[in-house]
Amino acid sequence: MSTVIKNRLAAFVSAVAVATLCFAAIDVLPAGASPSTAVSSQAPTANGGQAIRAKSAVGTYEWFLGSSGAGEITLASNNTWTSSELSDSGSWLVSGKTIALSDLVSGGGTLMATLGKHGLGTANKPGPYVFTSGTSGTWYAVKVS
Secondary structure (H helix, E strand, C coil): CCHHHHHHHHHHHHHHHHHHHHHHHHHHCCCCCCCCEEEEEEEECCCCCEEEEEEECCEEEEEEECCEEEEEEEECCCCEEEECCCCCEEEEEEECCEEEEEECCCCCEEEEEEEECCEECCCCCCEEEEECCCCEEEEEEEECC
């Protein structure tokens, strides 16, 4: 497969992943809720709907690309994130128990993982990432604060 086709395929997959999470968030978030909170569980309400008990994904994490440490990332309450070591940055969104980070550096990319009590993905169950350059792999992050 040519490099151009690989790059376009990676860009398409990234765009579809972020768009899917955006559309899913419309159904997940109650009126007035911020997408900066992670949905940890749902409980029935008196009217039969679903109330959302949320915990925040905002914080600082030690992140790993594959098995290599890559410094810290900080997820801010305005749905942006930055990397202390790699100079990457972008936006993030939570839908259900899944978090997606869009990387706006080096042509763009998408990182996805399961939001857990102690971080984003785990060493045993890391999330996937793909960049428009064709680079892909797995990642996870452990919450520091």
